[in-house]
Amino acid sequence: MKNSKGFTLIELIVVIAIIGILAAVMMGTFSGGTDSARAARCMTNMRNLAAACQSYGMASSFYPAAGSIEYFKVDVSGGKRNMKEVYGEIKGWISWNSQGAYRNGPTSAKATSGWITSCYDQSDISRTYALTNGALWKYVSGSHEVYVCPHHSNVKKRLKPNWSYVMNAYFGWTARPGTDIYTEDDCPIHYYQDFKRADRFLLFAEIPFADIGTKSKETTSAGLQCDAVLQYKGLENSSQNETIGFNHRSGKTTFANVVFADGHTEKIIYPKNGLSEGEQQELTTWLCTGVDVSFDGKKYEKMTN
Numbered sequence: 617m618k619n620s621k622g623f624t625l626i627e628l629i630v631v632i633a634i635i636g637i638l639a640a641v642m643m644g645t646f647s648g649g650t651d652s653a654r655a656a657r658c659m660t661n662m663r664n665l666a667a668a669c670q671s672y673g674m675a676s677s678f679y680p681a682a683g684s685i686e687y688f689k690v691d692v693s694g695g696k697r698n699m700k701e702v703y704g705e706i707k708g709w710i711s712w713n714s715q716g717a718y719r720n721g722p723t724s725a726k727a728t729s730g731w732i733t734s735c736y737d738q739s740d741i742s743r744t745y746a747l748t749n750g751a752l753w754k755y756v757s758g759s760h761e762v763y764v765c766p767h768h769s770n771v772k773k774r775l776k777p778n779w780s781y782v783m784n785a786y787f788g789w790t791a792r793p794g795t796d797i798y799t800e801d802d803c804p805i806h807y808y809q810d811f812k813r814a815d816r817f818l819l820f821a822e823i824p825f826a827d828i829g830t831k832s833k834e835t836t837s838a839g840l841q842c843d844a845v846l847q848y849k850g851l852e853n854s855s856q857n858e859t860i861g862f863n864h865r866s867g868k869t870t871f872a873n874v875v876f877a878d879g880h881t882e883k884i885i886y887p888k889n890g891l892s893e894g895e896q897q898e899l900t901t902w903l904c905t906g907v908d909v910s911f912d913g914k915k916y917e918k919m920t921n
Contacts, residue, residue, distance in 0.1 A: 651767070655864040655873065658765040658780070662820050662875040665762060665781065668755035669709070669819065670879060673807030679877070680751035682782075683708040683789030683845040686727060687798045700724055709783050710763075710844035711749035712790075713742045734842045735823065736775040743778045746844075765873075767863060768825050780825065782846035784818045784904045785854065789845050811906070814877040818903040821846055821874045824861035848904040849897040859900045862886045874903065887914055 672680050685706040692699050704722035705714060710733070717727035733746040747753060747760065756762045765780035787805050790798070811817060823841055847856035862872045862884070870886035884903075891899065899916050902909050908919040 651865055654765070654767040654770070655866065655871075658767060658822070658864070659873050659881055661762050661765060662781065662873055662881055663879070664756060665709075665752065665820055666875045666879045666881075668752040668762075669877075671755045672751060677807050679787050679805045679807055680709045680783075681706050681788040682785050683710075683732075683843070684712040684714070685788055685790045685798055689722075703727070706788075707749060707751040708789060708844060709750055709752045710746050710779060711751075713745050732843045733778075735777045735779045735844070736772070736842055737778060747778065765822060765863070768823070771826050771863075777823075777825070779844060780822055781820045782823055782841070782844055782858070783820055785845050785847050785851050786817065786904055787819075811877060813906060813908075815880060816906040816908055817877040818846075818860075819875050819877045819879075821860035821900075821903075822863050822872060824859060824863070826861065826863035846900070846904065848901045850901055851904075857897045859896045860884065860903065885911065885913075887911075887916070889914055891916075 669679055672678075685708070686703060687706055688701050688703050690699055691702045694700070702722045702724060703718075703726050705711075705718040705727070713733045714727040717723065717725075733742045737743055737746075747763065748758070760778075763779040763781065764777060768777050768780040805811075841858050846860070847854040847858045849857040860872045860874060862870050864871050864873065864883075872884040872886070873881065874884055875881045884899075895916070899909070901907075902916075902918055910917050910919050
């Protein structure tokens with residue numbers, strides 16, 4: 617009788633080891649591809665939001681506000697003896713939740729409740745109102761997907777974020793609802809007319825939501841940077857020192873997706889040597905205020921004109 621031959625124990629171990637190595641390589645490749653796809657989709661979202669701002673600007677001659685602004689004006693339609701203050705809302709790109717106070721137009725009273733809505737708000741009413749009442753809703757064809765980075769949804773599955781982006785507070789917002797006093801003429805930024813270099817002014821960045829080795833913290837007085845306004849360090853009427861979110865990776869490179877007022881997008885690279893909290897705040901302020909910035913791979917520096 618002929619003896620049948622089989623694999624020896626060593627041969628089986630070698631085969632299993634090879635299969636394990638190949639599986640690890642393939643998983644890394646697929647994971648990297650998924651990360652890249654999510655980052656690309658995020659960048660597309662930001663381009664669409666910037667395009668929506670351009671459309672809004674061409675229609676209204678102003679950029680949308682970073683956050684809703686309550687304004688007042690004097691109604692003289694009843695004559696000098698019957699003048700009265702009338703309050704209204706300049707809608708932010710994502711609205712505050714004013715609970716319908718200005719749904720039918722300006723009123724004779726301030727909105728006294730509602731206000732800022734969190735991107736992690738689980739209330740369907742708050743979420744729906746903030747998005748659909750926002751200035752850009754119709755310019756993105758009512759698509760909720762445009763507001764959310766797929767990586768954000770993946771990282772914060774339990775929180776179910778309503779949006780992933782913040783707009784530069786430079787474009788206007790009400791810092792202290794009910795106390796700040798604005799007129800309609802004070803608030804919006806004119807479409808291009810107020811910028812010498814629109815390509816330098818940050819328009820949208822991402823909320824810091826991913827813990828991928830950076831030293832950034834999701835910090836606000838509420839514990840999370842989760843509203844729709846990027847309140848950079850040194851901003852008038854704000855005590856917040858918020859920063860852009862470095863949420864994506866490509867290979868060993870960590871970066872932030874951003875888009876500028878002229879509509880072009882960029883990847884802001886996280887330095888290999890890291891950024892201190894102060895340096896990250898400083899970089900964010902430079903981007904938000906139109907400062908030209910250089911990067912040598914290790915450090916960001918402010919350039920002089």
